[in-house]
Amino acid sequence: MNTQGTPQATTARQAVTRVRWLFACLVAIVAIFWLRTFYLQVIRYGYYSKAALSVHQKQYQIPAARGTIEAHSGDTTVPIVLNQKLFTLYIDPAMIKDAGNVANVLARVLGGQEAEYKTQLHTKDTRYVVIARRVDQAKRDAIMHHKFPGVGAQEIPYRTYPDGSLAAQLLGFVNDEGKGVYGIEQALNDQLAGRPGELKAVTDVNGVPLAANTDNIQVAPTPGSRVVLTVDVAMQQQLEAILQQGLKDAKSNSGGALIMDPNTGAVKAMANWPTYDPNNFADVDDPSVFQNATVSSPLEVGSIMKPFTAAAALDKGVIRADTSYNDPSQWTIDSYKITNIEEDGGAGRRSIADILNLSLNTGATWLLMQLGDPGGTDITARGRSIWYDYMTNHFRLAHKTGIEQGYEAVGSIPDPDKGYARDLTYANTSFGQGMSATPLQMGAAFSAVVNGGTYYRPYLVEQVVDSSGKKTLTNPQVLRSNVVKPEVSKEMRSLLEYVVANHSFKPAFDLNTFGVGGKTGTAQIADPHGAGGYRENDFNGTYIGFVGGDTAEYVIVVRVNEPKIAGYAGTQAAQPIFGKLAHMLIDNFGVTPKGQ
Numbered sequence: 338m339n340t341q342g343t344p345q346a347t348t349a350r351q352a353v354t355r356v357r358w359l360f361a362c363l364v365a366i367v368a369i370f371w372l373r374t375f376y377l378q379v380i381r382y383g384y385y386s387k388a389a390l391s392v393h394q395k396q397y398q399i400p401a402a403r404g405t406i407e408a409h410s411g412d413t414t415v416p417i418v419l420n421q422k423l424f425t426l427y428i429d430p431a432m433i434k435d436a437g438n439v440a441n442v443l444a445r446v447l448g449g450q451e452a453e454y455k456t457q458l459h460t461k462d463t464r465y466v467v468i469a470r471r472v473d474q475a476k477r478d479a480i481m482h483h484k485f486p487g488v489g490a491q492e493i494p495y496r497t498y499p500d501g502s503l504a505a506q507l508l509g510f511v512n513d514e515g516k517g518v519y520g521i522e523q524a525l526n527d528q529l530a531g532r533p534g535e536l537k538a539v540t541d542v543n544g545v546p547l548a549a550n551t552d553n554i555q556v557a558p559t560p561g562s563r564v565v566l567t568v569d570v571a572m573q574q575q576l577e578a579i580l581q582q583g584l585k586d587a588k589s590n591s592g593g594a595l596i597m598d599p600n601t602g603a604v605k606a607m608a609n610w611p612t613y614d615p616n617n618f619a620d621v622d623d624p625s626v627f628q629n630a631t632v633s634s635p636l637e638v639g640s641i642m643k644p645f646t647a648a649a650a651l652d653k654g655v656i657r658a659d660t661s662y663n664d665p666s667q668w669t670i671d672s673y674k675i676t677n678i679e680e681d682g683g684a685g686r687r688s689i690a691d692i693l694n695l696s697l698n699t700g701a702t703w704l705l706m707q708l709g710d711p712g713g714t715d716i717t718a719r720g721r722s723i724w725y726d727y728m729t730n731h732f733r734l735a736h737k738t739g740i741e742q743g744y745e746a747v748g749s750i751p752d753p754d755k756g757y758a759r760d761l762t763y764a765n766t767s768f769g770q771g772m773s774a775t776p777l778q779m780g781a782a783f784s785a786v787v788n789g790g791t792y793y794r795p796y797l798v799e800q801v802v803d804s805s806g807k808k809t810l811t812n813p814q815v816l817r818s819n820v821v822k823p824e825v826s827k828e829m830r831s832l833l834e835y836v837v838a839n840h841s842f843k844p845a846f847d848l849n850t851f852g853v854g855g856k857t858g859t860a861q862i863a864d865p866h867g868a869g870g871y872r873e874n875d876f877n878g879t880y881i882g883f884v885g886g887d888t889a890e891y892v893i894v895v896r897v898n899e900p901k902i903a904g905y906a907g908t909q910a911a912q913p914i915f916g917k918l919a920h921m922l923i924d925n926f927g928v929t930p931k932g933q
Contacts, residue, residue: 401531402494404561406508406521408568415570418508418522420494424472426480430460432487439485443468446479470513471495496522498615504573506629507607507797509743510615519627521797523743525564528801534558563802567603572596572926576606579917580895584610587878587900587910593631594914595776596922599784599883599892601813602793604740607631607777628744635748635773636896639860639907640696641783641881642769646704647689648786648829649727652821655707658828661688668702670716671761675702678905693856694836696907701767716760721753724763731820732782733792734774739816740795748774769858770871776879780894783881785820787830787854787889792817830854830889833882840908842916846923850930852889853919855882857907862899875899878906880915884922886929893918 406418426447433439440454447469460466470493477490496511509520517526535556580594593609609630613621621627628634650656664687668675677698692700706713709720728734728750735750750772751762765771777795785792794814801809821829833854837846846853858879861871878897883889893915900910922928 399534399555399558400491400493400515401533401558402560403496403511403515403531404529404563406529406564406566408504408566408570408573410570414565417498417500417503417566417570419497419499421497422474422492423470423495424474424477424490425470425493426468426472426477426488426490428458428466428468428489429464429487430458430466431464433458434486439483439488442480442483442485446476447472496615500570501616502612502614503570503577504568504608505612505615506609506627506631507568507742508615509627510618512618519743520629521564521566521741524741525798525801528562528803529564531561531804532559560804562804564798565800565802566797567598567605567799568607568797569605569926572922573606573608575921575925576918577608577610577612579914579921580608581610583895583910583914583917584897584900586913587897587902587906589878589897589900589902589910591630592895592897592914593776594893594895594918595631595780596918597780597784597795597892599788599889600793602781602784602795603799603813604777604795604797605891607797629742631776631894631896632740632742633744633746633775635746635775635778636877636879637770637773637860637863638779639769639858639877639879640698640701641779641856641858641879641894641907642767642772643693643696643701644786644829644833644856644881645727645732645782646701646724646767647692647832648821648825649724649731650704650707651689651825651828652727652731653708653723655711656689656704658689658832661686662700662703663687664691664697664699664703666699668699668764670702670764671758673758673761675699675761675764690832690835693832694839696768696857698768702764705764705767716763718754721759721763724767725750725753728766728772731792731817732785733816734772734778734782736778738777738781738795740777741797745777746775748772748778769860776894776896779879779881780892782820783883783894784889784892785817787826787833787883787892789823789826790818790820791815792820830883837882840912842912844920846916846919850886851923851928852885852887852931853882855880855893855915857905857912859905859907876906878909878911880907880911882915882919884919884928886931886933890928891922891926893922 403420405416407414408417436455436458439458440451443454444451457466457468481490507520509518509522511517511522517523517529576594576596580592584592591610595604595607597604611626613626651658664684666677666681666684675698678696681695681697687697687700691697705720705724706716708723709717735747737745737747753763756762762771781795794816796811798811800811830852833856834848834852837853837855838848860877860879862875862877864870864872878900880895882893884891895911895914897906897910900906902909
């Protein structure tokens with residue numbers, strides 16, 4: 338009997354077909370899920386593993402330990418800048434659960450207003466808010482003891498200056514962002530800062546790193562380099578004490594001084610007053626106190642320029658050290674009169690030694706005249722050009738010295754061929770007016786005049802030692818040879834010793850045993866409201882000189898701003914400071930006597 342065409346058979350076949358289709362669909366669906374699972378768990382495993390890990394992974398920067406700074410103390414070196422481990426306290430506002438309780442604890446431990454902390458705890462659109470910096474270990478522990486979710490502390494090495502204000506402007510400081518500003522800290526920030534490390538850590542739900550997790554990735558920080566300065570700590574301390582007392586005696590509110598080795602360019606001590614404590618830089622109201630004015634603040638230097646004018650004339654061969662001339666006691670240049678101080682003795686026969694000893698403005702002007710026209714009594718274009726060349730190229734004024742300090746200034750030297758009353762302007766520059774320079778520039782140039790004629794770049798960094806122990810020594814760098822001839826240098830030392838011998842120092846120097854020479858400067862102060870003129874009754878006092886035996890071993894430069902004391906600022910205010918510094922060097926720092 339044939340059943341294929343019966344309704345029952347058709348229905349059965351349809352049922353079987355539907356079952357088969359359902360089974361096929363089920364198999365397809367299972368296959369799709371299986372393939373998807375395979376794709377996600379095998380092919381895309383790395384991507385989704387990283388995505389999942391990122392939810393519980395945080396990246397931290399590990400700060401590098403900043404390099405220490407050392408200075409000389411006798412035969413060794415001692416640290417004068419160190420690091421102190423403190424903490425930066427921070428929060429992740431998204432993870433804070435009990436803002437009221439957290440704010441209460443923060444206010445109680447750190448001080449401050451609870452309401453202000455609550456505001457910080459509710460900061461939106463950020464996962465990182467700094468609550469406090471420079472938190473000590475005890476306060477950090479008191480807060481972290483509560484294990485508040487979203488509250489963390491990062492150990493940060495902060496700068497500490499164990500000697501307080503000693504050499505503060507020379508050193509500079511590190512600000513709250515960890516960047517060196519001013520002084521050595523700024524100039525060598527890259528070497529001192531090192532390179533921070535990195536930590537990518539898997540955390541728990543509270544954001545606490547799981548230290549044992551194998552997915553933690555850490556790159557160790559590279560510590561900053563250790564820097565050794567040319568500075569002598571004992572010399573620096575004594576210079577600062579002598580400078581501060583000298584300014585007080587002169588009734589001056591500010592000034593500076595430096596001591597350098599003229600035979601290498603190494604700065605042994607440098608200071609300014611007033612000063613500050615870099616440990617508490619945030620307490621300073623007047624930011625100008627951060628500046629190392631000896632490097633960054635040019636001034637019209639006054640009569641300490643006259644040794645340079647004499648050296649240039651000697652070097653050009655237009656005069657000899659024993660030359661004499663008829664000094665008229667005044668010159669008329671561009672309808673203006675150039676005169677001397679009252680004690681010049683009037684018109685008469687004068688020597689080169691007299692120009693320096695009596696500080697004759699007319700004598701310096703006569704030297705400028707000789708540069709252009711030997712034997713003449715006029716300032717010429719040739720003379721201006723030669724003098725400009727000596728000031729800018731030989732003595733390197735109006736150029737940065739390159740010392741390792743932030744904000745070094747260059748001063749100014751007038752163009753010899755431009756401007757109103759050029760002859761008068763250049764007559765003024767011959768005795769240190771109408772131009773400007775920093776005490777450091779003058780010290781470096783003077784060193785070349787008295788050391789035989791070599792200009793060394795002034796420097797403060799003796800060596801840098803990186804984290805691997807590799808040392809980089811600073812060798813004396815010659816920026817110019819033959820600044821003046823060696824015989825001119827010797828003549829200048831003799832002339833400057835003559836000046837010291839004829840000035841009163843208390844106590845007096847034993848010039849048979851030691852070579853001490855120098856020159857005072859009393860400089861008028863430009864009046865910013867006087868259309869190029871000068872203030873009538875205000876002056877700056879300067880002194881530049883050397884100490885040694887048969888050669889110059891130290892150069893000293895002193896600056897006293899606006900002393901309120903009777904007499905000439907250079908003689909009455911700056912000279913006593915120079916004298917005390919010179920005796921200090923002879924007594925304590927091994928100056929070699931003559932003939933040894």
